[in-house]
Amino acid sequence: MLSFYNTLTKSVEPFEPLNASCVKIYSCGPTVYDVAHMGNMRAFVFTDVLQRVVREVGGYPVRWVMNITDIDDKTIRDSSQGSEKWRSEMGEQSSDAKANLRTFTLFFESEFRRDLQVLGISMEHFYQMPRATEYIDDMQTLIRDIVDAGYGYASEGSVYFNVAAYAKDYSYGRLFAIDAENFREGVRIDADEYDRESVSDFVLWKGRKDSEPYWDFELDGENIPGRPGWHIECSAMSKHILGLPIDIHTGGVDLRFPHHEDELAQCCAGYHVDEQARFWMHNEFLEIEGKKMSKSLGNFYTLRDLEKMGHNPLDIRFALLAGHYRAVLNFTFDSLQAASTARTRVQNIIWDLLDAAGLDDATGLTGAMPPDVALAFGNDLNVPQALARMHEYLGANANVKSDPDAAREVLGALKAINNVLAVWTFTKRPAVNIPDAIRTLADQRWAARSAKDWADADRLRTELTNSGWTMKDGKDGYTLEPLS
RNA sequence: GGUCCCGUGGUAGAGUGGCUAUACAGAGCUCUGCAAAAGCUUGUACAUCGGUUCGAAUCCGGUCGGGACCUCCA
Numbered sequence: 001m002l003s004f005y006n007t008l009t010k011s012v013e014p015f016e017p018l019n020a021s022c023v024k025i026y027s028c029g030p031t032v033y034d035v036a037h038m039g040n041m042r043a044f045v046f047t048d049v050l051q052r053v054v055r056e057v058g059g060y061p062v063r064w065v066m067n068i069t070d071i072d073d074k075t076i077r078d079s080s081q082g083s084e085k086w087r088s089e090m091g092e093q094s095s096d097a098k099a100n101l102r103t104f105t106l107f108f109e110s111e112f113r114r115d116l117q118v119l120g121i122s123m124e125h126f127y128q129m130p131r132a133t134e135y136i137d138d139m140q141t142l143i144r145d146i147v148d149a150g151y152g153y154a155s156e157g158s159v160y161f162n163v164a165a166y167a168k169d170y171s172y173g174r175l176f177a178i179d180a181e182n183f184r185e186g187v188r189i190d191a192d193e194y195d196r197e198s199v200s201d202f203v204l205w206k207g208r209k210d211s212e213p214y215w216d217f218e219l220d221g222e223n224i225p226g227r228p229g230w231h232i233e234c235s236a237m238s239k240h241i242l243g244l245p246i247d248i249h250t251g252g253v254d255l256r257f258p259h260h261e262d263e264l265a266q267c268c269a270g271y272h273v274d275e276q277a278r279f280w281m282h283n284e285f286l287e288i289e290g291k292k293m294s295k296s297l298g299n300f301y302t303l304r305d306l307e308k309m310g311h312n313p314l315d316i317r318f319a320l321l322a323g324h325y326r327a328v329l330n331f332t333f334d335s336l337q338a339a340s341t342a343r344t345r346v347q348n349i350i351w352d353l354l355d356a357a358g359l360d361d362a363t364g365l366t367g368a369m370p371p372d373v374a375l376a377f378g379n380d381l382n383v384p385q386a387l388a389r390m391h392e393y394l395g396a397n398a399n400v401k402s403d404p405d406a407a408r409e410v411l412g413a414l415k416a417i418n419n420v421l422a423v424w425t426f427t428k429r430p431a432v433n434i435p436d437a438i439r440t441l442a443d444q445r446w447a448a449r450s451a452k453d454w455a456d457a458d459r460l461r462t463e464l465t466n467s468g469w470t471m472k473d474g475k476d477g478y479t480l481e482p483l484s
Numbered sequence: 485g486g487u488c489c490c491g492u493g494g495u496a497g498a499g500u501g502g503c504u505a506u507a508c509a510g511a512g513c514u515c516u517g518c519a520a521a522a523g524c525u526u527g528u529a530c531a532u533c534g535g536u537u538c539g540a541a542u543c544c545g546g547u548c549g550g551g552a553c554c555u556c557c558a
Contacts, residue, residue, distance in 0.1 A: 028558085036558095043558040072556070176553080177487065202555065230556045252558030259556070284489090285551090285558070292551075322496060322507080328489085328551070335496045338508035345507095348521085376498095384498045388506035398523060454517055461519075472520050481520085 002058045002378045004050075004248070005326060007175050007256060007280040012380050015058070017247055018278060022061050023054050024242040026277070028234060028251035028259070029066040029129065032108035033074040033085070036115045037302045038331060039252070039286050039293055045317055046283040046325045047250045048121045049381060052420045054248075057369070057378045063127040065241050067234060068112070070105035070131045071227055076212050079104030098213040102133070115303050118313040120422035128241055132233040136215050139228045139236040143204045144219060145270040152269075153197065154219060157207030158226065161265065163200045170268050175280055176257035202262050203229040231262040238263075239271055249277035253284055283325045289332050306336075315340040318423045321383045343423055349394060350414060351429040356400070356407035362426040367412015377420055390417055434480050438469055445471060446478055 002015040017023045027047040030040060051064045069075070078085035079100045081093055086100075090107050093100050109131075117123065132139075143159055146152040151166045152159055166172055196203075208214040208225040217224045238246055244267060251260060260280060267276040285292070288299040306316055319339035323329035354362060369377075370393045376386035393413065400406040411426070418424045434442075445460035464471050470481045 030558085031556090039558045041558085046558090069556095074556090200555080254553070254557060257553070257555080262555085283558070287551085290550090294557095319496090324498075327497085330496070332496075334508080338496065341509090342507055345522095352522090382498075384496095384506075388498065391506055395523095401522095449517080452517070458518070470520060473516075473518095479521095 002054065003380055004279055004281055005380050006278075007260075007282055008275075013279075015054075015247075015279065017058075017060055018245065020060060022063050023058070023248070024246040025051050025054070025062060025064045025248045025250065026234070026238045026242060026246050027064070027066040027249075028255055029068050030108075030112055031069040031072055031074060032105045032112055033072075033078050034108060035111050035302045035304055037293070037300060038288065038306075041115070041119060041303060041316065042286045042320050042325075042329065043250075043252050043283050044116060044121060045119060045320045046381075048119075048125070048422070049321065049325075049383065049420060050248070050250065050281065051125060052422070053377045053381060056416065056419045057374050062125070063242060064125055065128050065130065065238070066126060067237055068105075068109055068129055068131045069230075069233065070109065071101065071133050071213070071233075072230060075101060075105050080211070097211055101213050105131075105133075118307075119303070120314055120317050122422075130237045130241060132228065132237070135233060135237050135240065136228065138240050139232045140205075140215075140217050142232060142236050142239075142266065142270045143217075146204065146266060147219065149269055149272075151265075152204055154222075154224060155196065157224060158203055159205035159217075159219065159224065160196050160201045161204050161262065161269070162197065163202070163265070164198055166265055166269055170265070172265055173261065174264060175261045202231065202258060204232055204266070205229060231259055232266060234259075234263045235266040235270070235276070238276060239267065244271055244273045245275045246277045248279040248281055250281045250283070253282045256280075256282055284328050286320075287328055287330045290330055311336060312340065314423045315343055318343045318421075321387070321421065321423075324384060325381055346394070346414075347424050350411065350424055350426060352401055353407045353411045353414075354426070354428065356402070357404050357411055359408070359411070360428050362411050362415060365408070365412050365415050365426065367409065367414075367416050369416040370413055373417055383421075386417070386420075390414075432480065432482065434469075438464065438467060438480065441467070442469075442471055442478060442480055449473065 003012050004015050005012045025047075030036065036044070047066070051062050054060050055062050076097075077083065080097065081095070081100065086093060086104065087107065090103050113123065143152065146161065147154070147159065151162050153162055154160075163172055205217060205224060206226050206229055208227070212227070214225045214227055217226060238244065238249070249260065264276045267273055287293065288301065291297055291299055293300050303313065303316070307313065315336060319331060319336045320329070322335060322339060354360070359365070370389060372389040373386045373393065376382045376389055379385070394410075397406070397410045400410050414424070415426055418426070441460055441464055445457050445464065448456040448460060461471055464480075465483070468483050470483055472479045472481065
């Protein structure tokens with residue numbers, strides 16, 4: 001029923017849970033040093049749709065974990081004393097680097113949670129959102145195990161992973177075929193500050209640097225104060241919270257290498273498992289108006305930016321769902337507008353159907369997704385295809401509004417689809433607040449219209465339009481809607 | 485340098501060796517006093533040059549163009 005593209009095999013494979021009573025999904029979450037931008041949003045919306053499809057189409061319970069990286073170069077840099085990134089809402093900085101880091105990252109973590117929620121991602125769907133700094137012990141244990149197994153070494157106050165030793169016993173490059181002989185000249189290789197045996201080795205534990213936050217770490221009877229390397233947190237947390245192997249591990253394409261490759265290596269080396277995850281799924285990047293999003297091109301948008309411009313986050317979610325997750329998506333303001341219109345139309349259909357079905361609220365309504373829609377979702381999350389089938393379904397049921405039972409059935413189907421898409425609401429059409437002056441004008445026009453005084457009726461319509469309202473004539477009365 | 489991806493109608497974007505989505509925008513119609521909303525109808529696109537094939541936009545190769553990754557950017 002479900003099949004997903006697996007980066008491990010570079011092909012679409014049928015998805016069978018390791019344990020049908022609980023599908024374990026681990027998603028690489030944000031580094032909380034700033035608010036989410038469009039690219040982040042795409043990644044989060046992708047994972048959300050994935051876990052929803054596993055639940056709704058696959059019918060499996062899900063344990064979804066998304067980590068919060070609250071310790072890394074950027075969070076340290078931006079939370080350090082005198083940083084321009086420090087915001088007044090965070091309060092005063094202290095002289096304790098670790099406390100500053102904590103305050104700083106907690107601030108952006110709560111911003112992040114808010115961002116997720118306005119994008120239609122429900123906190124209830126998370127099993128846990130672990131913070132890296134709360135799993136330091138587990139990471140240290142893993143690092144010791146890796147060193148004990150002969151795949152790690154300490155050098156100059158840091159601890160490294162020995163890729164060459166590992167590659168002798170295991171396969172390195174399962175997610176991403178690297179070609180060490182052909183590293184392009186000019187590619188930045190940050191070998192200057194640390195002393196690695198080989199350039200392909202990566203850091204497990206970074207030695208303490210001047211005023212940075214640090215943790216003590218006992219390795220082979222020696223204390224090595226420092227902080228965890230980037231990859232180790234995901235290895236440790238996926239194991240401790242979900243247990244290995246997990247079903248699906250997700251992230252952006254850029255994480256295939258080195259992050260995921262190294263996570264995987266650490267798990268195999270330290271936990272002695274064959275695999276960290278059965279499926280590795282990666283979402284493609286996003287372009288803005290045909291160009292890679294970047295600050296220098298001036299097309300770098302955060303969710304807050306778009307909200308300030310007056311865009312509804314659910315329209316943004318819908319626009320992000322317009323393309324397949326493995327294809328580069330060209331996000332444009334035209335496409336956002338198109339998404340908004342399309343989404344609003346379906347929302348109006350839902351409200352009409354609620355009226356037709358005589359329901360105030362269809363939140364609890366259950367129904368079956370049209371089979372071809374479910375098929376599309378299950379086929380490596382082909383959301384564009386699912387949307388196309390949904391529109392066809394709606395077209396075929398356009399005349400259902402005269403039949404309450406049929407209306408209810410379509411509503412149920414839409415509800416099931418929305419359990420995956422999460423862009424519509426099934427509660428009553430919100431009442432519009434109509435100012436008395438407008439109401440008076442409308443009443444006057446209705447009277448003029450009833451008296452077939454077209455000239456006056458038209459004059460009043462124009463007046464209403466100029467005041468920002470659309471008056472729609474019905475059989476037995478009118479409705480007013482604000483112009484948007 | 486290496487590895488890899490992509491190029492579809494005005495826009496966004498699926499799909500597929502033959503039946504050529506879907507949405508938004510546009511056009512026409514129905515309904516409306518006129519509108520709005522809604523519904524219906526409509527658009528033959530797949531970079532380019534070759535090849536394979538009865539048949540290719542879909543497979544193969546060349547070319548052109550765009551992009552990604554190659555040690556901490558989703």
